[in-house]
Amino acid sequence: MPTVSPESGSRRGRPNDPERRDRIIDACLEVIARVGVAGTSHRKVAAEAGVPLGAMTYYFAGMSDLLHASFTRFATTISDRFERRMATVDSEDAAKAAVIAIILDDVFGDNRELVLSHELCTLAARDPAYRSITSAWMRRSRAALEHHFDPETARMLDALIEGLTIHRALDAEARDPREVEEAVARITARPGSATRRSR
Template sequence: MADQQHRGGTRLGRRNDPDRRDRIIDACLDVISRHGVSGTTHRKVAAQADVPLGAMTYYFDGMDELLREAFTRFATGVSDVFARRMEAASDAQEARQAVVTLILEDVFGDDRALVLSHELYTLAAREPAYRALTTAWMARSRDALERHFDPETARMLDALIEGLSIHRALDDQARDPREVEIAVERITRA
């Protein structure tokens, strides 16, 4: 009976709000970005999504399933931006600039993305299911980088993106954006 009622994230007869499941996932990311994973509850997510609290268990078996879906959506979205930037680069110099833009604008320029990344990394350090998400995310990033750089350089650039983003986010002193350009240049010219 449950299988007949639940198809593709919506139950039969619930056609009046076909985007509800997606809204819940997006709301979960918003709540995580403000309260962290440990402060994320069904009640907060339901309020953010403007859905009844009962909708949470209607669409998700529990908080872990919701978190996995939310972080999958987040990681895929970041990977898509990453891939588009790298695909738009027509040569190595444009690819270097795309990496700089990824660090300064897409990662460091978005506090929400930065917080969500760190929350996901923390979960991945403890939970294999989340580690699988980050591993797939890193693989997609390296694939995008390998459009312009050899695999070893792509791996170093991927680590640089993560490392510089963390350092720039947590440093109390304002950093010169030129240091990102210098670091990318040094790794890609080696």
């Protein structure tokens, strides 16, 4: 796939529906959540968005352009939610509680978001053009955590948040929420894990 820019909008001209591009992106995410990237096509997205098939090429140079814009929106939405959660805390204990809440409640609010995350990671693993999205996502997560923890601890917590969330979502048996509390406690118990900003 060619390298594409996020949110590019491929064609010149004046759109007669300024919200159409956003609807197409939202529709693309819904289609991906149902059938995966491999099953997503311009025709399916156009039908989901309620737009003429020909409108797809007005806004996007091709499927790669559409996928990049759609996954950029998805990752940005998750990152915004993450940052809002971490911005509400003002102490180390509150920051630990926020991390626990992110794992138990926030990261993937439902199965749709879990599927979209896996589809993005699979795509990024195969095509470097999409790694800019996953890299930006991780940078924002670590930056939010670094307001309360040192950079190394923030990196560990970021990996824990994603990994443990996926484990909990995909395990056939219910997991004890206390394992999340224990994991966060162990990582943040490292000497120097808290930054001055949260003390």
